[in-house]
Amino acid sequence: MARAWIEALLAAGVTPATFVPDASQGRFDQEPVERAAADVLEDAELATHAVSGAAGPPPAAFLDGIQQWRVVGYDGVVPIVRAYVAAAVRRRGVDKRLRTALEAAREFAVAPLAALGGEQRAALEAHIDVVDLPDLAPSQPGPVLEAARRAVDGARQTLERALAERALRLLGEREWLIVDGLLSVSGKLAAHPRALGVIKSFGTQFFEGEALRRALTLAMGQRTSVFRARGGHARNDVYSWYLRLWPWEGNDLLYGLLRIEARAAEETIAAAGGVSSWLLGERAPVSTPDARWDRLLYPIHDVETYLRSRAPRDFLPASGSRLPRTGT
């Protein structure tokens, strides 16, 4: 299908391109940098708690998504982007193996339609689902590509959210859903008693001073008090806490550090220790060779690997050099 609409574009006069932006190979894994408030709920002030030995995990399913995009052509100086987003839920069986329970994918084009020529726009809209980038002032490609990235990111989040909400309906009586990323982006997710968000990037700052120091210098196997995240990126009320999987000393301050999101309920405070305990058990197997292995739970890594194996292969950067061909 991709070839058909790209060929239609080229026939309409679009200049072919094969540019794969650096950020297009995975998710843009940074929370927007912003400050947010937090109410410590478990203790009088943010404290550290030792997590008891790794407990056996409950039945669980894991959700993650991927996004890939590339510039396939230019109409003048306006880039036209081909994008692919996918998400899957893989459920862990009694044999400890992960099997796909749900998955969804979407391929689409991203472009500022108003900036395209009539023929090019018609060719694009006739062949593929297009996400428009409105209200963009004519510019060099950079701002358009950043807008495209945000659009793809949003599409991926939408897909993940929809899949997560479907997954909640399929969960067993004791089964948990572990989501890679924010739980608070979905009201249904944020309200579910057995849904967890596992966040491994720290763009939102909840604390300052001594509380911040305690949160970011947790020793391995420790967690912070449960707090309520207010404002920032969160759209729904959730409880949260930090958990250190691996010792950070000798590495980086954020090495092995996770922030967990769960339903905003009293039960979450009571369950934080137990949940942390079995999340600690998820350190093995390690998710190498992924560079984020210290924070990436293996089942989430597995879902990502699964999705990448099923993604169209032509999103990958060309293996050869981008140097001009010599003509021989």
Place this chain on the structure above:
Amino acid sequence: MIDKSRPAPIGRVVATELKPATPHQFHFWTAVETSIGIGAIVKVEEGVGRVVYGVVTDGFAYSDLQTPLHDVVGAEGDPVRAAESPTVRQEIRLWTAAVLRQVPEEPLQPVPLARVFVATDADVAQALRMDTYLTGAQPTGIPVGLYTSGGLEAPVYLDADFLLGPEAAHLNLSGVSGLATKTSAVEFLLASIFEHFPKHKGRVAAVCFNVKGPDLCFLDQPGALTDEDLRRYERLGVAPRPFERVRYFAPYKGDGVNLNTLRTHPDLVSDVEPLVWGLAEVLDFAEVLLNRDDIDAKADAFIDFLADRVLNREFDDPLAGRHRVETFADLDRLFRSIFDALELSGRGDMWRTHHVATIRKVRNRLSNVSTRCKGLVTDDGPASDLPWGRFEDRAVYVVDIANVDPLGQDLVFARVVSRLREGLERRELGVDAVVVFVDELNKYAPADGPDTYVKKMLLDISERGRYLGLVLFGAEQFRSQVHRRVVGNAGSQIYGRMDMDELATPAYQVLSPATKIKLATLPVGELMVRHPHFTQPIFVRFPRPPVLRGRDGVERFAPAADLPFAEAVARQLWRLDRAVRPNTVRDLVDGRDEQDVRRALAETRRRRPDDVLAYFRKVLGSRVAPDAARERAAVPPLGAITDEPY
């Protein structure tokens, strides 16, 4: 809904730049829990037009673990914790398969990246190209075993045209000793050949040389078979019964009357026929008995002279006189006459252009033959031999030379095979094809060492026997130690469990490491088969042979102790005529020269007269009563000395 009429795929072909699919090899993955293994036959199907059959030659399992260190890190160095991981890593079962056949065969292309299925019965027949000889007006399939994999089981057939000639021929079996694989496989295969040898190819027989222990001594006795064996027989279409027509031949022991075999139990020994040869049988194979250094042109010429001009005819020589040489004793008399005459006449050192030293050398060697091969070669008297010209269809002729001196074994082997070749060449053997089974082939046709007569003959059979219907089934422990032209000319090869050192030799380089490991750990009853129609080795299982194994036979039919001379003679005469009474024979031979008795016995056995005892008595000659010792008159003692003077 699952359509059960269509089998589900068990894997899918994958190809990477480093591991591409080629026209001869491909890789595929399966679920971690799969029924296939090394040696399994699979089918790759792409749409409706193209099918590729392959046999699994190697297998790989690995996970997404980048380095073992990461596993240690994840378990924090504690193996117990490693097992407690809540998730198991993604892992793969990746298999390498060698292409057996592509349909259509042209154009020959890389294997498509398509679905992989377990082969069915019909697929196995296609994959091994058995369809070309199992169907048609004159099918030529010989069941060799059952291919089994993943709960499926399919008979595997060899093509008689390529096993027994004329397209190709010969079978070589390798495997470590003691697992009853080589002998058992041959016994089963012979049973299968006898049952399935195509009618249009005529009559077939087998000559088996028993060269060690009691291996082939009980082919006519039923062995113990399990229900599984019986099921396999039924599946292969072979009747689970011992050979109906078996004849045993064994030379005598040194006493010339007790048979040199382990089949001497009273219930069975009557079936064993003596194998005794005289001068005529031996002279053509003098080369076997003489050292290589002895066979110079002069000695060879003199032996030829004896064979052409002297043996079995009236020979009149002005110097040596008139002779008729039929036995070693006659020959020795001729030699003595020549030497005496030369000495008396003073006519120098030459007799009929042969130097006396050459004559003495040949005499020394030949006159010692009966000593060196005592029991097999008779110094005097008639021979007893295989039924040349009267070979029966589907009969096994076992020549037991297990306890014979190596030189005698060579002689037996050389002569029997030569006579078989002559008989087949002249179409007067009685059958159209003969399977010759020789164990310990590395002894008779070693890869290195001198070119013996036996080795040359084995080479000759290997290279030309297929045109005659003379088929060699050779077995050995170490194939690498057998002459490469002998094993190289074997159209079909069977491998039992192999020694790892042997598998490390260059001859096995074509096998994958996994196939070698499988060969090194092969259970009893499983074999790897190579055949001209099979482009890759195939593993098959075969049932236990329908005959009593040698070791079991010796336990059930314990060999009898050697009989005293007279008893042994009586036993042999009784075999010819059940009316013969042992006491009568004992009285007849009592006090007679043993050589005379042996000669009379041999003659009686050769003639097989109606009245055995009377003939034996006649040949033995009437007893000349010794003169009664004359009574000697005692000389009276001198009288007592007395004091009386007179």
